[in-house]
Amino acid sequence: MSRIIAQPLTAEAFAPFGDVLSVDGDPDRLINQGLCGRYHDRARLDFGPDGKAGISLFKAQLRSLPYTLDMMERHPEGSQAFLPMDTHPFLVIVAHDDGGKPGTPKAFLTHTGEGVNYHRSVWHGVLTPLAGNGLFAVVDRIGETPNLEEHWFDTPYQVVGQAI
Numbered sequence: 401m402s403r404i405i406a407q408p409l410t411a412e413a414f415a416p417f418g419d420v421l422s423v424d425g426d427p428d429r430l431i432n433q434g435l436c437g438r439y440h441d442r443a444r445l446d447f448g449p450d451g452k453a454g455i456s457l458f459k460a461q462l463r464s465l466p467y468t469l470d471m472m473e474r475h476p477e478g479s480q481a482f483l484p485m486d487t488h489p490f491l492v493i494v495a496h497d498d499g500g501k502p503g504t505p506k507a508f509l510t511h512t513g514e515g516v517n518y519h520r521s522v523w524h525g526v527l528t529p530l531a532g533n534g535l536f537a538v539v540d541r542i543g544e545t546p547n548l549e550e551h552w553f554d555t556p557y558q559v560v561g562q563a564i
């Protein structure tokens with residue numbers, strides 16, 4: 401199995417694939433009499449002409465590293481954001497498109513309290529919590545179509561947390 405080493409998530413490294421939701425740095429504005437920092441409009445949401453925005457809750461089973469990546473998926477009609485409802489990091493796996501299938505996957509570990517927003521049609525692994533309660537708010541497209549394309553690898557990848 402080919403091995404992928406998960407790297408700490410950064411907005412720069414993730415930019416080709418989506419947005420990182422983080423309270424790193426100063427807020428864009430202070431609100432509520434200065435008692436709350438607003439990190440304003442930090443994700444490019446996209447639900448297409450026929451969809452609408454939805455908020456769902458996902459309760460996912462915890463996984464562990466090393467993690468066997470045998471499938472990636474994408475949503476051709478909209479973006480998908482995962483916002484953890486606890487403070488534990490989770491595993492984020494993305495890939496560029498390579499002729500209609502995922503290229504070599506890249507794996508990231510989020511920092512405490514970070515979320516991600518996958519842009520439309522970006523290949524990603526399914527929600528993969530590694531600790532905590534596995535509870536996430538998910539903002540994505542609600543519509544009549546499946547909006548889901550899956551690719552199963554002939555040979556799975558092994559995602560590890562560090563060089564071993």
Ligand SMILES: NC(=O)N[C@@H](O)C(=O)O
Nearest residue numbers: 473480524525526527548
């Ligand atoms: N299919 C679904 O709702 N979840 C996946 O899209 C996922 O990214 O976890």
Ligand code: NI
Nearest residue numbers: 473475480526
């Ligand atoms: Ni998805």
